[in-house]
Amino acid sequence: MAAKKAATVTSILILLTAFNIPEGLGSYCMATDCTNTGYHQNNGLSLYLSVCCAISNLGQTVTIRDNGISKYILCPKLRPKSCPELMSCQEILEANSEAASGEYSIAHLNSTVYTAYCKMDITDCGEGGWTRIAYINMTEPGASCPDGLVTKDYNNIDHSVCGINLGGAGCLSAFFSTNGLNYSKVCGQIRGYQYHSPDAFQGSLSVGLDSYYVSGYSITQGDNPRQHIWSYAGGVYQNDITQYDCPCNTDFTLNLPPSFVSNDYYCEAGLPVGQAYSALLYPNDPLWDGKQCLGLEGPCCTNPKMPWFNKAIEGAGSSYIEVRSCTRFGSAGGDTPLDILELYVK
Numbered sequence: 001m002a003a004k005k006a007a008t009v010t011s012i013l014i015l016l017t018a019f020n021i022p023e024g025l026g027s028y029c030m031a032t033d034c035t036n037t038g039y040h041q042n043n044g045l046s047l048y049l050s051v052c053c054a055i056s057n058l059g060q061t062v063t064i065r066d067n068g069i070s071k072y073i074l075c076p077k078l079r080p081k082s083c084p085e086l087m088s089c090q091e092i093l094e095a096n097s098e099a100a101s102g103e104y105s106i107a108h109l110n111s112t113v114y115t116a117y118c119k120m121d122i123t124d125c126g127e128g129g130w131t132r133i134a135y136i137n138m139t140e141p142g143a144s145c146p147d148g149l150v151t152k153d154y155n156n157i158d159h160s161v162c163g164i165n166l167g168g169a170g171c172l173s174a175f176f177s178t179n180g181l182n183y184s185k186v187c188g189q190i191r192g193y194q195y196h197s198p199d200a201f202q203g204s205l206s207v208g209l210d211s212y213y214v215s216g217y218s219i220t221q222g223d224n225p226r227q228h229i230w231s232y233a234g235g236v237y238q239n240d241i242t243q244y245d246c247p248c249n250t251d252f253t254l255n256l257p258p259s260f261v262s263n264d265y266y267c268e269a270g271l272p273v274g275q276a277y278s279a280l281l282y283p284n285d286p287l288w289d290g291k292q293c294l295g296l297e298g299p300c301c302t303n304p305k306m307p308w309f310n311k312a313i314e315g316a317g318s319s320y321i322e323v324r325s326c327t328r329f330g331s332a333g334g335d336t337p338l339d340i341l342e343l344y345v346k
């Protein structure tokens with residue numbers, strides 16, 4: 001009897017050893033972690049599906065341990081056909097109102113699956129359920145500029161920034177695909193810096209949305225025609241009201257910005273008050289952060305959402321979002337290079 005019991009204990013031990021997956025080989029997750037990497041926990045799904053519908057678990061042996069649960073699941077290499085077709089972060093949030101911000105698997109219209117960061121918290125965009133389509137953070141080691149913009153280095157800032165290189169008036173574009181996601185709202189932020197003397201909306205009444213109407217960034221949707229979403233403009237002086245300054249400055253009286261922009265813009269200058277501009281980057285007063293708007297520029301910083309915008313878009317479908325960086329007289333005399341750019345759709 002004693003011998004039989006010992007044998008049973010031994011075989012259990014062998015079993016446990018056999019299934020003890022070395023770290024780094026299979027993926028291991030607590031039930032809560034599994035929820036974070038994929039779909040809402042259970043919620044009508046078998047444990048198998050709730051684990052194996054998460055793309056990060058495909059082809060992996062997944063260990064699940066939680067109160068009362070201890071299971072080993074081998075997920076197939078292809079996503080099971082019976083996985084729910086959650087096609088956006090908004091759908092994931094609707095399926096589980098407690099879903100946290102993080103990476104999730106999302107089904108594409110063509111049934112392939114990709115991974116995207118979902119912003120589920122209500123900070124910045126005022127609501128959750130956003131699918132991220134652009135994330136540039138040049139303060140992170142190894143970060144690179146998006147295709148279309150030029151990497152620039154200055155000796156008074158400790159990381160590269162993303163700007164433009166144009167001999168005359170014009171724009172450079174970076175495009176961000178929504179992976180077929182049908183959206184009706186866009187949220188995002190840009191942090192830039194003043195270089196030399198950008199010109200805000202000077203000259204914009206004669207050129208239109210498809211051209212260099214802003215010294216700064218034009219965020220648009222589609223190309224037939226482009227639809228304006230938001231503009232980030234760099235003005236030249238904080239404490240002045242010429243045509244090269246921000247229209248939000250106190251007592252600004254010119255007929256700017258153009259009507260297609262309306263109030264959907266942020267504008268700021270970074271040159272210290274009282275200083276004359278030269279061929280320098282002014283890194284101490286980042287643009288559009290809602291801070292350090294001195295003198296007449298005060299009203300340009302009063303929107304508490306800055307640097308974030310959140311805009312409803314009619315009939316966007318799933319078309320790409322374009323970020324154009326523009327200069328009125330060439331980038332040697334005016335640029336607003338960025339180090340942070342984020343775009344979300346829902």
Ligand SMILES: *[C@@H]1O[C@H](CO)[C@@H](O)[C@H](O)[C@H]1NC(C)=O
Binds near residue numbers: 108110112179180
């Ligand atoms: C599905 O669409 C995505 C994004 O357009 C594309 O990258 C992928 O190749 C497509 N897959 C198939 C099987 O069509």
Ligand SMILES: *[C@@H]1O[C@H](CO)[C@@H](O)[C@H](O)[C@H]1NC(C)=O
Binds near residue numbers: 137139140340
């Ligand atoms: C950018 O990266 C820095 C450094 O890793 C981090 O502290 C900061 O929160 C990031 N900014 C955004 C907007 O994610």
Ligand SMILES: *[C@@H]1O[C@H](CO)[C@@H](O)[C@H](O)[C@H]1NC(C)=O
Binds near residue numbers: 182183317318
């Ligand atoms: C996108 O959503 C809108 C509103 O829900 C709908 O009318 C339109 O048909 C959808 N477009 C596509 C391509 O699914």
